[in-house]
Amino acid sequence: QKEVEQDPGPLSVPEGAIVSLNCTYSNSAFQYFMWYRQYSRKGPELLMYTYSSGNKEDGRFTAQVDKSSKYISLFIRDSQPSDSATYLCAMPRDTGFQKLVFGTGTRLLVSP
Amino acid sequence: NAGVTQTPKFQVLKTGQSMTLQCAQDMNHEYMSWYRQDPGMGLRLIHYSVGAGITDQGEVPNGYNVSRSTTEDFPLRLLSAAPSQTSVYFCASSYSYARKSSYNSPLHFGNGTRLTVT
Numbered sequence A: 001q002k003e004v005e006q007d008p009g010p011l012s013v014p015e016g017a018i019v020s021l022n023c024t025y026s027n028s029a030f031q032y033f034m035w036y037r038q039y040s041r042k043g044p045e046l047l048m049y050t051y052s053s054g055n056k057e058d059g060r061f062t063a064q065v066d067k068s069s070k071y072i073s074l075f076i077r078d079s080q081p082s083d084s085a086t087y088l089c090a091m092p093r094d095t096g097f098q099k100l101v102f103g104t105g106t107r108l109l110v111s112p
Numbered sequence B: 001n002a003g004v005t006q007t008p009k010f011q012v013l014k015t016g017q018s019m020t021l022q023c024a025q026d027m028n029h030e031y032m033s034w035y036r037q038d039p040g041m042g043l044r045l046i047h048y049s050v051g052a053g054i055t056d057q058g059e060v061p062n063g064y065n066v067s068r069s070t071t072e073d074f075p076l077r078l079l080s081a082a083p084s085q086t087s088v089y090f091c092a093s094s095y096s097y098a099r100k101s102s103y104n105s106p107l108h109f110g111n112g113t114r115l116t117v118t
Helices: none
Strands: A004-006 A011-014 A019-025 A032-038 A045-051 A054-058 A061-066 A071-076 A085-092 A100-102 A106-111 B004-007 B010-013 B019-025 B031-038 B042-051 B054-057 B064-066 B076-078 B087-094 B113-117
Touching: A004 A085, A011 A019, A019 A085, A019 A106, A032 A061, A045 A054, A045 A061, A045 A071, A071 A085, A085 B042, A100 B042, B004 B087, B010 B019, B019 B031, B019 B087, B042 B064
Parallel strands: A011 A106, B010 B113
Antiparallel strands: A004 A019, A019 A071, A032 A045, A032 A085, A054 A061, A061 A071, A085 A100, A085 A106, B004 B019, B019 B076, B031 B042, B031 B087, B042 B054, B064 B076, B087 B113
């Protein structure tokens, strides 16, 4: 069983839709939960992160963590074609944001 | 600022050949690392370094060698390329946890080297 599972997609939505991206994980020691965005032929870039359970909002993006279910989500409101990318969840193995365990990524396509 | 620069962007090798993937950063980051990205596997950590002269293994180090002689550079060497090493390789850097809270210092990734081994 992989430590972090993520549906690879692709997930296709029309512009303006609300998008829900999800990951499950098996390691209960994970404390920080991160979302990276990766455009085609580019490196990942950190979108946002949360600590422990709860919600965190940043503009059109909301990250949600449910540690009891080992389930994390990223919601994108009013999705735009520029949001078309692969979204990767990631968790640090230990103190610091450096040794990360990544999900496989979900490819999102937002059509105009 | 150039950020994290990886060269080459693309490379084709024959089985058994050796090569070095270059990575340089201009952000004075102590921490540098190499990941490989494969379909269905996600990004996996190969090797990392917390500063010049210090390196350590990640999850998938076999077949790869690293050294860190300067803060700026962290080359990844393939000693004898195998088809299983066909992948996209990403270098990443950040401030170290020892210097400042790395929870505010995310990994900065380069744009990758696409390697095919035939």
